[in-house]
Amino acid sequence: MSEVLFEYVRQGTSVKVTAIETETGIEAVVIVPANLSENQMQAKALQKLRYIMQKKIEE
16 A cells, blocks of 8 residues: 545534545545544544455455
């Protein structure tokens, strides 16, 4: 995995975090509580991004 970009959109008490892998353009979206730290939000989004990328490899 090369560079990953993150986008944060606050929606009330939640934050929509989008992680985009720049080389492939694959993205993952998670909704997390707004009281998490930025590092925790990124970790959740990266976990889902890795899962999605692994699924694409297995196809």
